[in-house]
Amino acid sequence: MLTDSQVRSAKKKDKPYRLTDGKGLFLHVATSGTKTWRVRYKFNHKESQIVLGHYPDMSLGDARIALLEVKKNIRAGRNPSTDKLLRKEIISTQYQNTFEIITYQWHEIKKKFWTERHANDVIHSLERDVFPALGGIPINEIEDKPDVILSVLYKIEQRGAIETAHRVRQRMGEIFVFAIGKGICKHNPAEIVASNLSPVKRGRQPAIIELDEAIEMLQHVDDTPSFPVTKLAMRFLLLTAVRPGELRYARWEEFEGLEGDNPVWVIPATRMKMKREHIVPLCPMAVDIIRHVCKWSAGLEFVFPNSRHFRKPMSENALGYLINRAGYYQRHVPHGFRSMFSTIMNEHFPQDRFVIDLVLAHAPKDQVEGAYNRTTHFNRRKELMIEWQQIITKELKPIDELANIPKRLS
Template structure:
């Protein structure tokens, strides 16, 4: 049997030679100085040779373990060479699956996205696409298969989400085409088969009485407490829903003082400008109540399934729909609610209201 010292000191010769260990294991030493582990075995009366790997990457002990594993397979009637080919084929197949390609695409692109968008993209894929197509070879996915995914989202109904998911799937297929893993983009083909969506203003309540009724309705139905509090926080701060989804505890300042602030960093804002939101007494009380629920987590409003991800971009919309406000009021509508109520009460303060909403004036002189 071989020893580590003997293997380490083995020198190259003019011709390749073998150093035998036991049970068919040997070390092949090449004229170039390479040291390669091999296993000779018989199956079905035929002698075969299995390559285990080079020394010192594969140690003597590791080579013996590989030999023992191969011989155990032989006793069970499995050809080690065939097992290796099957494992390699499986690994190659895994690389072609839609979920693997999608995660590679996501990793490649996330450096140019905001943190919130990065999380939103992956959550949408994990919840709506991977359960149906994740294990399918990316080259075998057809337009009807993609359309089935989109139809399920449209039926909720979530037409805007369906469009975003289709766009993300299309980008993944184009990525796969660039890698030579696919030849077509089936997500592009189905665009004209999607449910039509009428563009226009998002529905919103425009009176204080209606706003109070909506909040009361949302808090009267069964729902996760964090989702309920997120809805109230959105109404109190009139930011965009996505800015609430990704809120981190580190963004709050002066909660115990006279001027509590929520500082939303520029990367999380639509216009990429940092935004300061003064917090009312009610908003501060809500935040303190949330500490008992999510204070140890990075996000103030975490995802129900994964506390290290922001809440789903659809959670607030679902809550309003279940409360009876489908096509009457959407999460983004709280901004219109504030704008309408404040404009009626303080018509001379239009510029201040726009500042509260983080609106950028279209007129360059006005903006300056």
Template sequence: MLTDIAIKKAKAADKPYKMTDGGGLHLFVSTAGGKLWRFRYEIGGKEKLLSIGSYPDVSLWNARAARDEAKATIRAGKDPGITKKLRKLSHVTSTANTFEAIGREWYELQKPQWAERHAHDVLVSLERDVFPTFGNVPIKDITAQEVLALLRIIEKRDAKETARRVRQRMSAIFVYAVASGRSENDPAAIVKGAMAPMKKGKQPAIIDLDKAREMLAKAEAEPAHPVTKLALRILALTAIRPGTLATTPWAEWPAGFDLWQVPAERMKMRLHHKDDEARDHLVPLSKQAVEAIEALRTISGRGPLAFPNTRHAHKPMSENAIGYLLNRAGYHHKHVPHGWRATFSSVMNERFRVDKPVIDLMLAHVPKDKVEGAYNRALHLDRRRELAQLWADLILDGAQPASALVMGPRR
């Protein structure tokens, strides 16, 4: 039997040689002086060698323990060499089956069908809120209780809506893992009913015409940058989405135009529609809207963006700037920038009930009828022009001209 002293004294020779310990275990000494533990065994009438590890990383005591374990495996009717390979494969598979590995795999599969901004939001939410906790955990080992605990942390930072989106994305990853044979259930689906309740309701908006006029007048009287005030007025007149307005390039507003064609790629729609020019949104502009745009041109018309950021001219303004202006005017939790769409819809539908389909077109709402959505995108343009002018006359009745906003008080 071998001893540690004998092993340490073993030197390289012209030819490799073996130092036998007994029970099939021996130390293989290479011509370079390397020392490798091997176990010789026979199974199925064939002689095989099992590599155990190198000395001194694997001590004599550990080599003997590995030999005894291999013998027990043989007695159980299994091949220790194959068992070792399966263990390695299991480790690799386990690493590949962590929540983060499968999550990123799912993300890359879904990404091509998403808009760039949405894809970015999905990945950021996973990297910020999920991967730090579950990234290295095998997905099949994650329980519903652990998922709920993670979501509770997000809810406690007053981000209940974010928690719901994270749960949905986690659930999609679990479903993908189940479908691909790497998990057995979706614990994120189980916890849906246990999440903190949210107040139901739409974004706050003033839908009374007189109150809407009063609000616009108060906001325009507040000290603010004229670009922000003109953005508020144009937003009210066009009922476009705030994010779409804030990123408008001057290229979409050539001098002397009265029909704004918003490219489909800037609209809120599915990715496969964003390259379809037929889905561009047409916005007929009232005389007052054109007047406001021309007033804006005197301020930012030399740059690429109609509404540049006041600190970084190459970046668009934040749509939050309009919201802060409304807040300062006393409308916090009463009306948000997006609320102008509700104001326009409520006032115009009340006065022109038969024009509801046209008003929906002006809001770029997707028709419930898919056939209508495919073939009725740009119809009623003349009536849309009329309604845009009627709305402008209503909401700006008694308002100051747009040129006055350029000279008004600033912050």
């Protein structure tokens, strides 16, 4: 889906082109620079196209609302290209009060106060988890049915995304409050069901688990001067989702296949919490980190050595102190990267919940089954670690730049 910045920054070219938003909606950019919202659709098995309006007079959110009206009327047997009355209805959809349209109106107002990443995350969660069940229903027909709201939230819980269910409930509540302010609703059913959700399990370790907040924190960590090995270890911890103690004592002989297609880090059972050998598939960036850290620790016992005594492992406080200096004292700790990985990856890949647990070396109830699956699910774990790299590092410094950040002078 498009973002506001993509639409706003689209420039004219020698030839007209389009930016696709999905479901037939796209932005047409003419050679003159004029931008128009258009929809491709099928009516009576024939493809047609209709112009919805011009940008910026019609915003991205307004275009998506108009798209809903197009789709609804096509299902009702009205052709947007030939029905002039329908054309006026599409461009002026304020009278439409479905949950989906009210949500887009609410989002258009709220996103002005959010980062673009957070705004996209909010609307994506609602489009994914709420719209399929409630999007097309008038919002005032839902306000007195908390059981309907709860059924949507329970489906989110069933895939293991407890915190996501709570966030979606909160967002739905804000949408109902918005509708109450417009005089469309009188009640907020999302508020009523709050106590019916499973409680969020809060561990002792503070962790930032929202994707936009996580990336912002990691950018601050990247920009905080430190010993380069500490910076590389921090990124490696992020990319592997292991426990900090497992990383501190990493030895060179534990790494295999770094030049091949299946590079791995084999952590011996003696250093694992569950006392079982753990095989960590390494994404390309993790392999790159190992190559860079050779500058400091090649020939030494430990991959990530102490900044003062190279023959000793990294200090157990080094990573935590770096996070604190970046401004996240008591908000995030090195162990928190595991919670960050679990929450974000379960939201992106709910069908892979079991495999994500294997990545984290969580012990299945059946120990025999656990040993079997650690082998058979290797390829999927490898794919997930590559996906994780793409999700969490796309706005972070590259490894060669990270390794050259100057050491703190104090």
